[in-house]
Amino acid sequence: MSNSSGWVVWVVWAALGSFCDAGWAGDRLLGFGAAESQAQRALEASYDALLDPADLERWMRTLSERPHHVGSAHGQANVDYLAGLFEQWGYQVRLARYDVLFPTPKRRRLRLLEPTSFEASLDEMPIAEDQSTASDEVLPPYNAFSPNGDVTAELVFVNYGVQEDYEQLERFGIDVAGKVVIARYGRAWRGIKPKLAADHGAIGTIIYSDPADDGYARGDVYPRGAFKHPSGVQRGSVMELPVFAGDVLTPGVAATGRARRLDVADSPVVAKIPVLPISYADAQPLLEALAGPVAPADWRGALPITYHLGPGPAKVRLEVEFNWDRVEARNVIATLPGRVIPDEWIMRGNHHDAWNHGAGDPISGLVALLAEAKAVAAQFPGPARTIVYAAWDAEEPGLIGSTEWVEEHARELTRKAVVYFNTDGSGRGFLRMGGSGTLQPFLAQIAADVVDPQTGVSVAERVAAWVKLNGSVKQQAELNERGVLRLAPLGSGSDYTPFLQHLGIASANLGFGGENAGGSYHSLYDTFAHYTRFGDPGFHYGVALAQVAGRATLRMANAEILPFDFSALADNIESYVDEIAELVEKLREDTLERNGMIDDGTFRLALDPREALGAPRREDPVPYLNFAPLHNAVAALTSASAAYGDAAAAGTLDDRRRTQLNQLLFKSERTLLDERGLRSRPWYRHQLYAPGYYTGYGAKTLPALREAIEQREFDAVDEAVRRIAGTLDNLTGTIESATKLWQVDAGN
Ligand SMILES: [Zn+2]
Structure with missing residues (x-):
């Protein structure tokens, strides 16, 4: 997952610690003595020399060649390919398999019945310049864990469909009970939208990407530019992730063959009312058919219409039906045993499944992880502590692969896991970090050591310069007065959640972003061609990410005293x-x-x-x-x-x-x-x-x-x-x- 609005949440970023005046280079690393710091820095120099952007490009080309959602043919091919790479580099490789619920669409139909008639196309157009988009293995646009449903009702526009939007509707005297709501993407995890709509009595939810947030109002659309094509649709899960993560039928226990399972109807995290995501091309006729009060100024998007709230006279019929199949999720777990302390594990993960080709989400982060694993395995002597690399399956439907693995190995992880470092889709620009407060000085020291590929200053200095110009009053005051920016706390949206919030394993989430804005997220257009034109051309930031996450892994693996800071x-x-x-x-x-x-x-x-x-x-x-x-x-x-x-x-x-x-x-x-x-x-x-x-x-x-x-x-x-x-x-x-x-x- 890890969507673009998710990024904004942790733009706050990171710890500059006291290093602003200290100048770490050549100084002691946190957790190491003076001589050991020198040895570790030498090791990092030889590690850096092994990071090759051509590797990242080749791996991404292979892994994003075809759609590879959980249970798909190319998903299986990718698991074999990943396992082969890790084995070739000398890792002990195991596949961890789980039997998990993964609904896929059987029937999707959306019609405007009154006052005019219109049928939504619900499909994304292939683009001649991008071969990948012509694939016949594409998973069509849908929201996983919507229930089946066939509902007909008047339509109401609910802006982003968050709590304050319903308070605003109440002031207009508009009640959504018995209605279908149409909400735009953004401001909250998408699963919140049908949840709040159902809480207010609505019987169906349509979610669309408004061009004001994600489309032509932001920049040229694909293929001319990076932004959302008029037919582009953001897929995604609408399970109630804030209640629990993982397989929706086996909360708290691993989804193995013998696990006790809930009936789908009894799972508390499946959405309560049918949900369907659509493009702005499909949304426009629906919104245009609404009457009632004109929407407040900050509710209006960028479509060439006057936005009204409804209800009606627009009346829609929404029909969705799904295959409620169980599929096999396969994590690749690659271990490099520690030389000195094998029972202390440094964990590093990124998911491998995608909604479709997933070049950006998640392969851009996964290829950095692969570069790290290849370079780490080439170091001599090997790490003092055990390093475990994980490529998770079924992250997109609900952090499922990672959560089931964590639930299966909870006892062992509680004893042995020192830390978990996560990445997911990554772009270029600014280093964004979130994590446990105890890791703040450790991560700040690393950010001061890695050079930004574009500006030549450290990635930490680049963020500090941004905060000085654009940060909040509070961030600027903290930076000026104390030389400190705080490490952003973690919410959810990627595979750190089961480690941190279920088991209490110190965690961090790392990535670059800010200069790769665009609308490919979870759509047909998240392809190799899109990513290499607009995401991170040349993979320079992919290498920078491998330098940041690789240092984090190697320093934790070799530190004499673990660098946690109370x-x-x-x-x-x-x-x-x-x-x-x-x-x-x-x-x-x-x-x-x-x-x-x-x-x-x-x-x-x-x-x-x-x-x-x-x-x-x-x-x-x-x-x-x-x-x-x-x-x-x-x-x-x-x-x-x-x-x-x-x-x-x-x-x-x-x-x-x-x-x-x-x-x-x-x-x-x-x-x-x-x-x-x-x-x-x-x-x-x-x-x-x-x-x-x-x-x-x-x-x-x-x-x-x-x-x-x-x-x-x-x-x-x-x-x-x-x-x-x-x-x-x-x-x-x-x-x-x-x-x-x-x-x-x-x-x-
Ligand atoms: Zn992702």
Whole structure:
């Protein structure tokens, strides 16, 4: 997955740490002594010399030659090809196979019945200049995990179909109950759109890409430019990923042959109402047939029509039916055993399945991973810790291959997995990183070491320069005052989710983007020809990505002391608590203001009269909330982290204690899990990071607390505060144990 709007969520990026003034080059690497740093840098130089853009191009050409969704013929050919490459380079290769539900379309039909008639084409046009688009193996546009359905009703335009859009419709007095809604792509994980539509009583959802967001209003369309062809459609899953990831029939357990399975009808994550994605060419006649109020200014897209909200007189019939088949998902797992500490695993993954040719998503990230694996295997001596490369299947329908593997190996991973580094579709421009707070200084040091192919400065400096010009006020202030940009927290949208949010394995997601905007995502046009013209011509950023992710893997694999940093984490947590306190204050003021307007009768004057048609409701005042346990837990964590830093700077370790310390360091992320999970979604156990229940891709930090407040469920706040504070106390205990392992000379 990892879509272009998903990128925007973590544009915030990364940690510049204190390296702005320090100048790392030639200095010690985090986790290494002085002599060992030199040896590691020499190893990285020989590693860099083996990265060849011609390899990336050749692998992409082969892997994206034909459509290769899970269960397809070319998907199987790619698995064999990948396994062959890893074997040739000396890896121990295993295929991990799961039996997973993967619906494919049997019947798709969409007609406008009134006031005029029109039948949507629902198909994407082949393009003469791009041979791939003529393939007869293409999976037609659909949303996986829509239920079967045949619904006829009046149409309502709901903008992006997110919560605030329904609040706006309510002010217009428009009810979507019993209607079919048409929403544009963007602003949230697509699965949220049918979920919210169904919550409001709608009986069907149509999703389209508006040219304002993804089409001619952004730039020339394919094949002249990179942007969405008028017939282009974004496919994608609409399962309720914020509830759990993986096979929809086997939540929490591996989808092996003997697993107990739910009936499709009982799976809580299959969408409740039929959903179909369409192109803007197909959407225009539907939107044009709507009457009712003119859409608010910020709801209007770039089609040459006046956007109306409806309902009706446009009436549509939407028919979808699917083959509810189980197919075999096949992950390729390639292992290079560690020389010294084989039971500590550094994990690095990218998915291999695509909706169709998938040159951008996911092959652009996968070819970087292959380049890394080839160059890593050529290093002598081999890595101290075990390195595991994974090419995941069935990511697109719901992070299925990775999640089933994680669920099958949960116990072993809990004991052995040090870290998981993920990539997915990647482009060119700016390094984007998100991840666990403990990894912030480590990743910042790497970003300072890798040179941007276009500008010649480090990839970190390039991001810093961007923030100085375009960053938010808060980002600029942090950069100026402290030389620090925070590592963005992870929400969801790619295969790090089961590692981080289900098992508590420290994770990061890495990629380049920002200068490869375009509309090929999940469409017929995500091809080799498109990617090599508009994505990353020459594969220079593919090589840069292999330099970043390869350093991350190799440094973790060889570090004497694992470079996890608790002070960075504590500082980030404190900022999350501050953000939530600000959120509460804002909510309190807004509520008082709204209720005050109702009481003194100025409400109608204060708003655009057209928006005030619906009667405003009085809201309960926001109570004063007790965050004291959280503040105390953060204070204790901060001082324990500082004490650990002092002990590590001054202390020494014998081999036995070093082994114990490294175990405590990488298992520290596990202490941030609560075994009971988040409310109404127990699969998600991490107390710091989760995808938003109502936003999907974007991260919610301290999710139990933040979402209770956002949903105005103030009764749930005390319990959320207590649980989060409890996990922070567990982490503080782990850090104190780690501090005691350092032997500090009393004379120091
Ligand atoms: Zn992807």
